[in-house]
Amino acid sequence: MNSLVLLPTVLGGSVLVTAASGWAVDLLLRRAAARHPETPLWHLLRRCRRALRIVLLAALLRGAYRHTAWPPLQDNAATVDRILSLTLIGAGAWLIVAVSSAVVESGYARYATGTRDPARVRRVRTQVTLMTRVVTVVVAVVAIAAMLLTFPSFRALGTSVLASAGIIGIVAGVAAQSTLGNLFAGFQIAFGDMVRIGDTVVVAGEWGLVEDITLTYLAVRTWDERRITMPVSYFTTRPFENWSRGGAQMTGTAFLHCDHGAPVDLMRDKAHEILHNCPEWDGRGWDLAVTETTPSTIVVRVIVTAKDADDLWTVRCAVREQLIAWLVAKHPDALPRILVEPPPGAETAERVRATTQGTRGT
Template identity: 35%
Template sequence: MEKLNVLPWHEQALWLLGIFLGGLILGLAFYWIIKKILRVSHSELSKDLPRVKNPFVFVVIVLSLQLWPELYFESKTPFITQLSQIVNILAVTWLLIGMVKGIRDSIVRRYKQDVGSSLKLRKLFTQVRLFERIVIVIIVILAIALILMTFDSIRRVGVSILTSAGIAGVIIGLAAQRLIANLLAGFQLAITQPIRLGDVVIVEGEWGTIHEMTLTYVVVAIWDKRMLVVPSTYFIEKPFQNWTRKSGEMLGTVYLYVDYHLPLEPVRKELKRIVNDNPMWDGETANIQVTGSTEKAMEIRALIGADNANDAWNLRVHVREKLIEFLQKEFPEMLPKSRVTLEKDG
């Protein structure tokens, strides 16, 4: 049994508090010096440094506290040694996670300035976010493994588990089959990118945008503010519509049914006037075409362009409303009607 030195417990507590405060001050001082150096050198890293401030200071405090058992114990007890190892692992893990997030912010900010296309930026941001989560998961798993290895009893249990690894592997494999499939699908989505954050998609008949992507599931924000959670395997195994896969530009259509006697040229001019007054129009596509006919009316289609799916939807609604108002006012007799012809005998 290890014995404490002759110092009373309250003096040891004061020394421990002093070392803790000294480590805190030292960590903040180091952080401030590094930040000043980066700012003076105009380094972009100065903008990402706050990500690692707290874990960095914590690491310095932990290193400072390593002095306590050396000073006030005749030798380290097994408990103190193990506790010190666990705290060290947690401190380094926190620091590594902060560094990964700082690197992510640095990459996104740098390419945000260089890449003009929002499509390329969304593609990059999706990849960075997914790979960031992959790296963090690996770091956490390794940290948990290292912590468990500090327990001798668990080490011994591990040897016995390895002898039956074949049976355990089969059981775990069957139980985690769906989880593993989703994880692999998450990796595939990060690399091939059939979808990206911000893409407009139709999934299960629902129109929405990709709101969040993880390794196991994807969250689609539906237009009516609902959130549709879909497993990652869905986007690998099933067909879906991606309206912004190659470009954010969209074409919208408005169908109207009118009488055969309606002159089309005034309607074309009115469509031009409507879209010219609307900032959502892309300035290129706006025309009227006859796309169908029945025994009662002809079908005309207004084709309009917008920069993104949301603008295309709102522009379609606006154009439909204004064209109907135009027909009601200028050509009310050309709206669809049923005709009955009466003929006299003789």
């Protein structure tokens, strides 16, 4: 048969077989997802169909293009083989990463749905995220190595590289000491349960939520939407505050400076009323007491509780604002006062004192 007829036949047949196979696999996945809606695996696997089609097309073309007997392809068979091999390796690595990510995400989704403890969910999420990235890095390294081995020059180079692997390993270890330290610190954070995605932490004087954890860095989102990026080794070598450790429930304080004549008992009753009308207060406990005095004021401390850091902030602000508003409206004399002129009677007493001293002098 003429090569000009075989070429479109082989190419068209490969494309048709690839399209039909991809459609059949997608149809099976859709039916499986419809029969088992509680399992997100089948829906997630549908994201792999593009990589699957590339793998099938590259494999079919690599096995069938020689049968076309087309002179340009026969003359450049080595180059065509290498291009198709590289495509097959790259698409295969993409398919492996996509399938493994779908399986891991499906398992995490089912675990998160059946678990009521948010701390455990955050821990598993952190571990799953890091494991997925490790698999991606390993597959990418293996794929790149396989691609390089398709070139004869790199095969010859491999012998000399293996001969000097010891020296290269020592040099690379010294040069990448910081990177390797962060890498192992990432594994320590993931499986040591030190910090998890979604935890409330205080690092370097900044309060925020752990937004992302990778093998080398950790991102903290502050209350004003800033992102603080820190190496993961920071959390294994320096102390930091993890407010979510051991549970999300928290206890906080609100301080008020008042006059010495402030009605503390009435303030205690008002604070109790404010907390009962505050939906963010979890009801675990509260207290109001005078914790310090100065020559001009007293310090009133209100202790409140909440289910997490966000609600605690809201409760503290509500208690502070409403207590101050109540004092301004009902007991303005309880607020701190600064005397800018002598009190009534002070001028008369000063004159009497001056007159007495003048009489003694004469």
